């Protein structure tokens with residue numbers, strides 16, 4: 001499908017019937033319908049995340065960090081589209097950090113950004129050489145590389161007068177990060193949709209926080225973004241991150257909706273039913289003498305009698321009091 005083709009054009013039966021054979025027309029209609037649905041979903045989810053976390057305010061200048069991967073292209077694409085219809089005026093500037101990885105096609109992003117008509121800035125910094133000289137051969141370079149990149153992007157945001165820094169992490173990144181922190185860091189900590197940066201000078205936002213990675217893959221294919229491969233540096237992705245990503249995708253395949261539920265759970269926490277004594281004053285609780293909305297009902301409803309393995313589904317037992 002052409003980048004310029006509008007779904008509604010392809011949905012026009014008269015146009016489709018005369019332009020292409022019947023089966024092709026049907027395929028085109030179906031593809032257009034799916035693209036239209038996907039577009040609406042992406043716009044709705046990004047818009048909702050922006051509203052829920054008050055990510056963008058009137059007068060903001062948003063620095064959209066663009067790596068050349070599918071996620072950041074999609075983020076820029078949807079933000080540009082939302083900007084046109086937003087009642088709240090804000091600016092966008094796309095920023096790419098050219099880290100001087102061997103073979104990085106430096107012309108691709110400037111050409112694309114010029115074509116789509118968004119202001120942009122390319123920051124040239126040879127972090128690749130720095131990382132190479134500090135990390136022994138065969139070890140993953142991502143930790144140092146991303147720390148350097150973050151510092152540079154924060155500096156550039158200040159120089160460009162940006163008030164927000166938008167990163168392209170999506171729903172699946174957030175869930176994987178939470179599980180990584182649980183499994184390897186023994187803490188419940190995800191990846192925030194909005195935060196103040198380490199240096200206290202920047203507000204970082206993640207407008208794709210509600211967006212599923214497969215949707216971004218489909219959108220990138222539909223929009224034919226000129227993707228730059230992320231393997232130029234020769235570094236391996238964190239192996240555990242790959243394993244956990246595979247795990248949640250298998251869960252999702254077997255139990256559709258599970259990733260979404262995990263993300264929703266991150267915004268739906270009952271501190272009294274966790275174990276963090278800093279979040280809830282366990283030491284000082286006393287009977288209040290009145291029903292508590294967060295009392296043990298929240299726990300009992302899904303509690304089994306301990307016969308683990310009896311069922312793969314949680315037992316839901318609702319107790320009706322006598323006379324109730």
Ligand code: SF4
Nearest residue numbers: 141142145146233235
């Ligand atoms: S994959 Fe390469 S460019 Fe990306 S963070 Fe790791 S070292 Fe840096």
